[in-house]
Amino acid sequence: MESKKSLKKFYFMLATWLVVVIAVIGGSLLYDQYKTSEYDDRAEPYINRVIPEISKWDPATTKTLMAEEVAATISDEKFAQAMNLFSRLGSLQSINEPKFIEVHTGEQGDIGTQTIIEYDIDAEYTTGNATINLKLLFRDGLFEIYNFNFSSEALLE
Numbered sequence: 737m738e739s740k741k742s743l744k745k746f747y748f749m750l751a752t753w754l755v756v757v758i759a760v761i762g763g764s765l766l767y768d769q770y771k772t773s774e775y776d777d778r779a780e781p782y783i784n785r786v787i788p789e790i791s792k793w794d795p796a797t798t799k800t801l802m803a804e805e806v807a808a809t810i811s812d813e814k815f816a817q818a819m820n821l822f823s824r825l826g827s828l829q830s831i832n833e834p835k836f837i838e839v840h841t842g843e844q845g846d847i848g849t850q851t852i853i854e855y856d857i858d859a860e861y862t863t864g865n866a867t868i869n870l871k872l873l874f875r876d877g878l879f880e881i882y883n884f885n886f887s888s889e890a891l892l893e
Contacts, residue, residue: 742764744780750862753831760870761824764770764872765828774796774838775836775839775853775874775887778879779834779853779855779872780833780834781833781874782832782872782879783834783855783857784831785888786801786870786881787828787857787868787870788806788828788831789801789832789857790826790868790881790884791820791825791827791859793819793820793822794825795812795815795816795819798815798881799815800825801881801884802880802881803873803880803881803882804872806881806882818891821891822886822891824890824891825862825863825864825865825866825886825891826861826890827840827861827862827886827891828859828860828861829859829860829861829862830859830887831857831858831859831860832857832858832859834855834856834857834870835855835857835858836853836854836855837854837855837856837869838854839852839853839854840852840853840871841852845853848875850873850875851874851875852871852872852873852874852882853871853872853874854869854871854872855869855870855871855872856868856869856870858878859872863886863888863889863890864889864890865886865889866886866887866891867886867887867888868884868885868886869883869884869885869887870883870884871883871884873877879882886889
């Protein structure tokens with residue numbers, strides 16, 4: 737009798753634990769969906785428009801897409817070097833759907849209190865695949881590039 741009671745208690749505790757875990761995971765997923773939904777509808781078309789522009793590897797054009805106060809902190813020479821490195825990827829072939837990473841809200845050293853939305857975008861270039869980490873500054877209802885980086889095996893060669 738005692739073992740049946742212990743077994744029932746064990747199953748009850750296990751079921752309770754599973755419900756809590758599922759609730760936490762579900763709540764987390766819903767919260768992430770909520771956080772992204774306010775930006776995705778406008779951010780994704782913007783991303784799909786600027787990635788081909790960045791992928792032309794023209795430093796002057798790319799700098800015009802960036803937040804003015806951020807672009808001002810990057811020397812033209814260093815920016816040209818970075819774009820030259822990224823140009824090893826070749827021509828843009830395709831872009832996958834942007835994947836939301838997170839929203840950074842708060843004090844940014846160079847631009848004060850702002851909202852930065854971070855995305856990862858998988859893209860295919862003539863020399864291989866790349867993952868683009870793109871941080872967008874959301875200000876006055878518009879997006880500007882805050883920061884971007886390319887990760888690819890092709891850049892290591």
